[in-house]
Amino acid sequence: MSVYTQLSDQDIITLLADYDLGQYRSHQGISAGVENTNYFVNTDEHALVLTLFEKHDVSELPFFLELGEHLHNDHCKVPQPFRNKQGNLLQTVKNKPAVLIERLRGQHVEVCRDYALDIARALAQVHLSTQQFTQSRAHSHDARWVLREAHTLLPQLPAHDQTILREAVAVVEQLPTDLPSGIIHADLFHDNALFDQGHISGIIDWYFAGLDSYALDIAITLNDWCVLQNQYDPHLGEAFIEAYNAVRQLNRKEYRAISGLQVQAATRFWISRWLAQQQHQQSDDHITVKDPEQMKSLLKQLLNYTN
DSSP, X not given: OOOOSOOOHHHHHHHHTTSSSOOEEEEEEOOOSSSSEEEEEEESSOXXXXXXXXXXXXXXXXXXXXXXXXXXXXXXXXXXXXXXXXXXXXXXXXXXXXXXXXXXXXXXXXXXXHHHHHHHHHHHHHHHHHTTOOOOOBOTTSHHHHHHHHHHHGGGSOHHHHHHHHHHHHHHHTSOSOSOEEEEOSOOOGGGEEEETTEEEEEOOXXXXXXXXXXXXXXXXXXXXXXXXXXXXXHHHHHHHHHHHTTSOOOHHHHHHHHHHHHHHHHHHHHHHHHHHHHHHTSOOOOOOOOHHHHHHHHHHHHHHHO
């Protein structure tokens, strides 16, 4: 998350005066990422992350922040967003909506069996918790989005890629629409999880969260955490589902739908990365975009499993 908005020591001190989070010690911009401005902020009592939202509409932010607060209070592995002295989660800094969030210990990790199973259990706990979350918001990249964007994209692709996308669309069109649902993370890749001393310490970046099937969230997560050396590992995938099932039991229909939902998930990320690549090739924003070819390759593998 590039530093688009520069903040001085005094800017941070002024902000902290509205909180009971201790006295200012230091702050440092975080250069990684894409859309928001982020700073590490240290006080004599807390390690914090300050996020300034550069693109999100202010009206949609309370949902994400209150979801994070709900999950944290329900003992899920989610950082706490802090309220100010007036009880507000959202602040304004340099005319941008902003929030102070707990800085979790840990770092991003590479795939291995133990990490994948830890993620599975944490995801199941999140799903149990969001069953009790009363607010709702549409999932922006659901099956309807995938089908709509796929039909728009098809004529722009070479013949071989058109064949892959048509096969994927045929799978997505046959998926059940009545699976158990609630608010899902919808983007639980490696860069959205932290591990400390071998165990998950936090699931971060909830800004794709929305209402959809829990099985889709499993499928999205499988497509990253159970890929070893660019190949999906079905044995690790089964172990992931078993670990998840030990916390939140899947019904038979959910279980049967997961392989098809993995196709939906891979199609979504292939399309979204392709679109992002085209957009940034035509701009000078210097933003790093994930390679759509990696997700297309995974989609081809997953289609073989469903055939």
